[in-house]
Amino acid sequence: MSNLLNYTLRIADNALILGQRMSQWCSNGPTLEEDIAMVNISLDLFGQANGFYEYASSIDGNKSADDFAFLRSEREYFNSLIVEQKNGHFGDTIVRNSLFDVYAVLFYIKLGKSKDETLAALGSKSLKEAKYHLRHSSNWLIRLGDGTEESKEKVQTSLNDIWMFTGNLFEMDELDSEMFSSGIGVNNTALKPEWDKEVNKILGKAKLTRPEDSYMQTGSKKGVHTEHLGHLLSEMQYLQRTHPDAKW
Amino acid sequence: MQNGNTKHVWEILNTVPDPEIPVISVVELGIIHDVKSINNTFLIYITPTYSGCPAIKTFQDDINSCLRKNQIENFELIIKYDPPWTTDLMNDETKEKLKKYGISPPSETVICPQCDSEKTELISEFGATACKALYKCKDCLEPFEHFKCI
Numbered sequence: 001m002s003n004l005l006n007y008t009l010r011i012a013d014n015a016l017i018l019g020q021r022m023s024q025w026c027s028n029g030p031t032l033e034e035d036i037a038m039v040n041i042s043l044d045l046f047g048q049a050n051g052f053y054e055y056a057s058s059i060d061g062n063k064s065a066d067d068f069a070f071l072r073s074e075r076e077y078f079n080s081l082i083v084e085q086k087n088g089h090f091g092d093t094i095v096r097n098s099l100f101d102v103y104a105v106l107f108y109i110k111l112g113k114s115k116d117e118t119l120a121a122l123g124s125k126s127l128k129e130a131k132y133h134l135r136h137s138s139n140w141l142i143r144l145g146d147g148t149e150e151s152k153e154k155v156q157t158s159l160n161d162i163w164m165f166t167g168n169l170f171e172m173d174e175l176d177s178e179m180f181s182s183g184i185g186v187n188n189t190a191l192k193p194e195w196d197k198e199v200n201k202i203l204g205k206a207k208l209t210r211p212e213d214s215y216m217q218t219g220s221k222k223g224v225h226t227e228h229l230g231h232l233l234s235e236m237q238y239l240q241r242t243h244p245d246a247k248w
Numbered sequence: 249m250q251n252g253n254t255k256h257v258w259e260i261l262n263t264v265p266d267p268e269i270p271v272i273s274v275v276e277l278g279i280i281h282d283v284k285s286i287n288n289t290f291l292i293y294i295t296p297t298y299s300g301c302p303a304i305k306t307f308q309d310d311i312n313s314c315l316r317k318n319q320i321e322n323f324e325l326i327i328k329y330d331p332p333w334t335t336d337l338m339n340d341e342t343k344e345k346l347k348k349y350g351i352s353p354p355s356e357t358v359i360c361p362q363c364d365s366e367k368t369e370l371i372s373e374f375g376a377t378a379c380k381a382l383y384k385c386k387d388c389l390e391p392f393e394h395f396k397c398i
Contacts, residue, residue: 033372033382040374047300051329121330125299128332128398136373 167216278337
């Protein structure tokens with residue numbers, strides 16, 4: 001598998017898996033407006049994933065975008081661990097998305113300047129949407145954190161629980177380093193100070209306490225995931241696995 | 249037979265309505281990047297509004313059938329992401345059409361399309377389509393859709 005293909009899949013997988021998570025809110029949102037909001041976010045993410053998978057497909061020359069989305073097993077996915085975490089209650093989702101959205105905005109700003117024209121175009125396109133998603137998630141986080149005693153306690157717990165998956169976002173393995181030094185990829189580690197600043201700002205407004213950076217989960221870049229990804233894929237891939245090549 | 253120049257193609261495209269907001273055309277919406285004529289084939293570059301906009305397929309189908317109806321057979325529709333679509337591509341005339349249709353056009357200050365009041369309040373950042381948000385007017389109390397600025 002070429003480096004560029006592998007790298008493109010990492011970006012696509014983040015969008016697809018978070019998109020699938022957001023689609024699980026369909027008809028389960030706390031209010032009708034929120035239901036619509038979360039499914040709209042899901043749609044944006046699927047659109048972004050499609051752009052990156054189409055590019056992956058053109059690099060690969062053999063597999064289609066759908067093959068990449070539906071016919072890989074868990075160990076062949078390279079999304080960050082944070083996006084596969086379960087939706088939980090509304091506050092859990094808002095915390096997960098806020099932390100990821102801040103990263104996504106910073107990541108896409110840099111990807112928009114990639115030497116690879118397609119990745120740069122897809123990055124700039126995704127950036128506009130990521131900014132809007134961040135506005136949605138961070139506003140809710142502030143509202144819940146600075147809300148009632150109960151909402152504050154709930155999102156503080158969500159934050160403490162998910163924190164160990166944030167370190168994974170800023171890892172650089174050999175592939176990332178190669179892509180970065182060739183001017184195509186993003187230096188994830190260099191995004192951390194800006195991410196810290198932005199996250200601290202939101203948490204400050206939300207009157208939440210930032211957890212300590214202690215043990216961080218890792219593994220996604222080697223295809224090692226938390227227990228939740230397999231369950232998500234089994235539902236998402238069910239139709240293609242049961243009826244191969246089925247078309248709408 | 250190839251009929252007409254690129255200007256003619258732009259004119260035809262300007263008659264293809266947005267499937268969700270039929271008062272404006274695909275050209276006015278700003279999704280047509282460029283039209284080129286190379287070796288007797290028109291290359292039409294389209295950019296999606298939002299990455300996941302489900303209307304992109306309808307856009308392509310509508311443009312396809314409209315061009316054929318106008319006897320233009322040799323053309324290719326190409327999806328292009330760069331530069332990304334922005335609401336800045338809509339001119340004032342288009343924005344006025346949106347307003348008359350009941351959709352508050354993209355702008356810094358969200359204005360009620362019913363009574364022109366600037367006293368408006370966000371209900372939800374997302375509406376019935378990816379490109380719109382839900383607002384409420386504090387003067388006339390009517391809820392309305394606002395075309396998001398991106």
